[in-house]
Amino acid sequence: MNECLTLNINGQVHELDVPSTAPLLDVLRNHLGLKGSRYGCGLEQCGACMVLIDGVAAYSCSREIGTLSGRTITTVEGLGSADALHPLQQAFLDEQAGQCGYCLSGILIAAKAFLDRNADPTRTEIAAALDANLCRCGSHPRIVRAVLKAAADMRDKEAR
Amino acid sequence: MTALTFSLKDNPRLDRWLRFQDDQTVRISTGKVELGQGVLTALAQIAAEELDLRIDQVRMMSGNSVEGPGEGYTASSWSIEHSGAAIRLVAAEVRALALARAALRLNAAPDELTVADGAFLKNGAPSGIDYWNIAGELDLSAEATGTVAPKPQSAHRLVGRSVPRLDLPAKLTGSGFIQDMMLPGLLHARTLRQPGPHAALLQLDEKIIRRRAGGDVRIVRLNNFVAFVGTDEIAVRAAAVAATECALWDNALSLSPEQATPDWVASQPSDDRLMGDAPPQLSTDRICARFTRPFLSHGSIAPSCAIALYRDGVLTVWSHAQGMHPLRENIARTAGFSLDAVACHHVQGAGCYGHNGADDAALDAALVALALPDQPIRLMWRREEEFGYEPLSSAMSVTVHAGLDGAGRPVDWTTEIWSATHGQRPGVGGASLLAAHAMKTPPPDRKPFDIPLERGGGAARNGIPLYDIGPKWIELHLIHDVPVRTSSLRGLGATLNVFAIEGLLDDLAGRIGEDPVAYRLAILSDPRARRVLEKAAAMANWSSREAGGDGSGLGIGLARYKNSSAYAAVVAAVEVDEAVRVTDVWCAVDAGLAINPDGILNQIEGNIVQAISWTLIEEVRFGPQGIATLDWESYPVIRFSQIPEIRVELVEASEYPPLGVGECAGGPTAAAIGNAVAHALGTRIHHMPMTRDRIMTGLMA
Numbered sequence: 001m002n003e004c005l006t007l008n009i010n011g012q013v014h015e016l017d018v019p020s021t022a023p024l025l026d027v028l029r030n031h032l033g034l035k036g037s038r039y040g041c042g043l044e045q046c047g048a049c050m051v052l053i054d055g056v057a058a059y060s061c062s063r064e065i066g067t068l069s070g071r072t073i074t075t076v077e078g079l080g081s082a083d084a085l086h087p088l089q090q091a092f093l094d095e096q097a098g099q100c101g102y103c104l105s106g107i108l109i110a111a112k113a114f115l116d117r118n119a120d121p122t123r124t125e126i127a128a129a130l131d132a133n134l135c136r137c138g139s140h141p142r143i144v145r146a147v148l149k150a151a152a153d154m155r156d157k158e159a160r
Numbered sequence: 161m162t163a164l165t166f167s168l169k170d171n172p173r174l175d176r177w178l179r180f181q182d183d184q185t186v187r188i189s190t191g192k193v194e195l196g197q198g199v200l201t202a203l204a205q206i207a208a209e210e211l212d213l214r215i216d217q218v219r220m221m222s223g224n225s226v227e228g229p230g231e232g233y234t235a236s237s238w239s240i241e242h243s244g245a246a247i248r249l250v251a252a253e254v255r256a257l258a259l260a261r262a263a264l265r266l267n268a269a270p271d272e273l274t275v276a277d278g279a280f281l282k283n284g285a286p287s288g289i290d291y292w293n294i295a296g297e298l299d300l301s302a303e304a305t306g307t308v309a310p311k312p313q314s315a316h317r318l319v320g321r322s323v324p325r326l327d328l329p330a331k332l333t334g335s336g337f338i339q340d341m342m343l344p345g346l347l348h349a350r351t352l353r354q355p356g357p358h359a360a361l362l363q364l365d366e367k368i369i370r371r372r373a374g375g376d377v378r379i380v381r382l383n384n385f386v387a388f389v390g391t392d393e394i395a396v397r398a399a400a401v402a403a404t405e406c407a408l409w410d411n412a413l414s415l416s417p418e419q420a421t422p423d424w425v426a427s428q429p430s431d432d433r434l435m436g437d438a439p440p441q442l443s444t445d446r447i448c449a450r451f452t453r454p455f456l457s458h459g460s461i462a463p464s465c466a467i468a469l470y471r472d473g474v475l476t477v478w479s480h481a482q483g484m485h486p487l488r489e490n491i492a493r494t495a496g497f498s499l500d501a502v503a504c505h506h507v508q509g510a511g512c513y514g515h516n517g518a519d520d521a522a523l524d525a526a527l528v529a530l531a532l533p534d535q536p537i538r539l540m541w542r543r544e545e546e547f548g549y550e551p552l553s554s555a556m557s558v559t560v561h562a563g564l565d566g567a568g569r570p571v572d573w574t575t576e577i578w579s580a581t582h583g584q585r586p587g588v589g590g591a592s593l594l595a596a597h598a599m600k601t602p603p604p605d606r607k608p609f610d611i612p613l614e615r616g617g618g619a620a621r622n623g624i625p626l627y628d629i630g631p632k633w634i635e636l637h638l639i640h641d642v643p644v645r646t647s648s649l650r651g652l653g654a655t656l657n658v659f660a661i662e663g664l665l666d667d668l669a670g671r672i673g674e675d676p677v678a679y680r681l682a683i684l685s686d687p688r689a690r691r692v693l694e695k696a697a698a699m700a701n702w703s704s705r706e707a708g709g710d711g712s713g714l715g716i717g718l719a720r721y722k723n724s725s726a727y728a729a730v731v732a733a734v735e736v737d738e739a740v741r742v743t744d745v746w747c748a749v750d751a752g753l754a755i756n757p758d759g760i761l762n763q764i765e766g767n768i769v770q771a772i773s774w775t776l777i778e779e780v781r782f783g784p785q786g787i788a789t790l791d792w793e794s795y796p797v798i799r800f801s802q803i804p805e806i807r808v809e810l811v812e813a814s815e816y817p818p819l820g821v822g823e824c825a826g827g828p829t830a831a832a833i834g835n836a837v838a839h840a841l842g843t844r845i846h847h848m849p850m851t852r853d854r855i856m857t858g859l860m861a
Binding site: 023030037038039045046075081082089101104108124126127131136137140144 | 195196197198322324325327328329330331332333334335336337339340342393394459460461462463508509510511513540542543758759762763765766767768769770791792793797798799800801803805806
């Protein structure tokens, strides 16, 4: 059954006429053209589809859109753009933290949610925070380094 | 005269590789494709170096079966050695042709001219002309001659620098993948997979499927191949899931858990191949040990995906598979088309680490597109389809035998291997794309085949130790009749062969109470191998290694990948209680001339992480319905909290040609962990993965 939903996605209010059972990921990719959130398993096991829902990192592959009316969603496209990278994206670029890159959208989102709660984390805390995200290429060491760097850069910016 | 390389012999015309474009860039074409290994960046560096361009003046075109060179599959760590060598020669030759032309135009001697950022300088001053001014006067349809020597290493300004990956910015901002490609009027598709190559579809209740789809779905059926197609991706997926549950098949494949074990594989009839120097004399003091590993999945993070469009008699396919020229041939053969009527274009996907479902998904998409002309078809596999139908890496059993002299050092060596093939890429050794088996006329049965040793070997890869041991011998028992498809996964047979060889060497050192590094050095004359071994040992502070047996261990592993590519030595530190925890890894690599040092480090770090996962965690299981490990819960892989501290260093070796590096650290990492666990426990675990159960059994023994 279709029902009219209002969602704030990356700072824009969208009125959506989609079935209430449609997964958020499908709505983002196929209805709104936001292709950054990725399909990996559809089972909430890999984290490639992660988005922020009211600031909390959440799987979007199985989350029914009908449960999200009035909520605020941020996808990787909402973090930053090629011209104006988010400090996390910049730090991932600086550390060359990625190989195939398919997992990175979800990992950037999980890292963003984590740094919003903990601005000065240890490596161990970062690893724990990203444990729900799979990376098959083995870019983990660089990703942890990049999140540490982004945290430091963001603290520096704050201090200035 | 520089010898023409493999790739250049196959594609001699200069314009297959290089084209000056109107926007003041140079298009460099390669048959090798980006899989996340950074190859396009490294190849762009090589081209920019030889042409004296900035890196941003190079545009890479990769995996284009219509315009680009055919270079087979992007496999076996050949890309830099083959495509890089070809691009280097072509770029050097085109630069020389251009320089000669410019000299005529400027009425100058060629040695008065240099090139900077694509512009000619006369005696160091701007001449007013550049490559693009004279490009029209160059005949790039000519064949490469290989007569122009590339730059010496001392003149390099881009090669050897860690140029950032060209593809990463897009991937960090939400784009860059085939899964994101949109074409007007695109339709989504999913398949119902034929459960085994001989299964026949008896009944498919389309009414139930349409009801469960909950939206408009078209059903395309070609004999035993079925696909569901429509504008609504969710409905299409629901239809495929419903079909999988309700389809009735005759002769569907059924597996037993036992068939997933290396013991089962090793007990099957085999097609035997003997390789190496000479069979060993059996009179000496001999010692042997047996090592095993299970079937492994590639475990790509994304299920395979392809887009196909059949229009005006031409079938165009976009795919993330590892070779577009082979894909074109394989699709043309299955579809009964001429090669000219099929065009394959590479678009990046998630990492595959070898032969996964990518090629098969491309044929699936092509079959649907042929049935529904003029409509772009985006066909994506389901997660369980990727785990359940991609080729596996074969379970293996390896027994290593060493004949010993009076001092306890090896005088001959045999590596005896039981394995299914590691080479079943479509078009290789009689292998076909998956859905070909669902057609009315399925392909003929394959004959026993594995990649020959002179091409790097499959199961036998790295079966020959690189130490100074009298005659070295391989007995490969190639098991043909395994009930699942097996093919290449990063490292192929090298992972277990190196694990076994290096494991037995540690045992031999232990028998005479010698330090494992000292024992190896005493039988190792290859200076490059010695250097990485000594370097890794120094990085790990090996000399302070303790007696072991108390739950903490330090182990080492060494190999030269394929006995011809990069050298890698790895030291691993582990803590073992009930389970194994790798705490530190040190790795030294000789990659020859390093094109992009940071790119190499990134590849090696990833190879180490993946090898830890294989060694400690991963194992495919079988059940009555086929492969039973169909998600990330039943097929766990390494996670962030299990990653050790990893330090990788490249030894300076720029006087040597560049060597393939992406797979070199896997075997040595597995071996280092195996040896570290043996050091920690005082007893060896011979079987991968070294799980909690295996450790407990080992401790009890």
